[in-house]
Amino acid sequence: MRTLFGPAGLLVPAVLTFAAAFVACSEAPPPPPPAEAQRLEVQIPRADGSQQPAFVILPAGFDPQGEKRPLVVSLHSWSGDYTQRQKELEEGTVERGWIYLFPDFRGANDDPDACGSEAAQQDILDAAAWAQREYPVDPDRVYLTGGSGGGHMTLLMAARHPEPWKAASAWVPISDLVAWYGKHAEERYGEMMRACTGGAPGDSPDVDEEYRKRSPLTWLAEAAPKLPPLDIAAGVRDGHEGSVPIRHSLEAFNAIAKAVGGEPVTEEEIAELSAGPEARLASPKPSDQVEDAAFGRAIYLRREAGPARVTIFEGGHEAIAAGQLDWLARHP
Secondary structure, rough: OOOOOOOOOOOOHHHHHHHHHHHHOOOOOOOOOOOOOOEEEEEEEOOOOOOEEEEEEOOOOOOOOOOEEEEEEOOOOOOOOOOOOHHHHEEEEEEEOOOOEEOOOOOOOOOOOOOOOOOHHHHHHHHHHHHHHHOOEEEEEEEEEEHHHHHHHHHHHHHHOOOOOOOOEEEOOOHHHHHHHHHOOHHHHHHHHHHHHHOOOOOOOOHHHHHHHOHHHOHHHHHHHHHEEEOOOOOOOOOOOOOOOOOOHHHHHHHHHOOOOOOOOHHHHHHHHHHHOOOOOOOOOOHHHHHOOOOOEEEEEEEEOHHHHHHEOOOOOOHHHHHHHHHHHHOO
8 A cells, every 4th residue: 555645735624634644544554575585384275175285485575466476386206295395496496586386286105196196186286276366476487397206297297287387397207107116116116106006017907007197108299299398307327326217207208209200319329328327328419418507517418309308417316406497497
């Protein structure tokens, strides 16, 4: 509200003067925008009447009546939930003046309602829609990103529900749950997948269907013409010193490339880069030898096809916040 003052020297009857003074006192100006970013725990309604917990971070100077801002929907990892912190990404998002949303989408992947289920997908859609109702969000700049299990969900959401996202960035993602189960069958991740799907691959047609429909590779080729700009990135050491082999990223890219008539990464190139943590391409292309300041790492492979880009960089099972935000910012 604004306090309005009349012209100097104007004679006003006493009763009107009193009324004006009362209004001026009762209509106090709103408090100034916060000087620091605010991290708020919120509850987002679900269609079934339950509540989805989430965290929202509003940038310093945020004005609920102010200009519309981009929204970053950031997804937690495989074993995480909405309480997980991604501080570099959080800080980089709000430094740009964007709103950061971190939904729960059914928590850790140890329950049938988690791990890419229809319920988990709907939670992410509900969270993005809720934020647009509650805050001044630019509907044309809603972004999606995640790493590891969050990368898995970023790929799945981009393929199954491409419409809300201006751009998406998936880091060290799991694209094929059957293949990933094969690597971790006797470990905790294997136990978690059995809990989500009802068993191991091959146990029954119903179990196999759960693995199929929760895997991004099932959907990426068909969705390719409608995908938002999609960045896929993985550290070359992952799968050797981390849990997700780079083949998951390269095969996700290849599904898109083949669908749009682009050039896939060859099986020979995948094998070369997958050979060990120090592996390199025997004959890299010019695009594989670029420098990218946002990554700040050596790049060993970079290819583009249609809406997709894939990068294999020097690193392991990790996401680089500056790289995530750089890709999103390229698509205003």
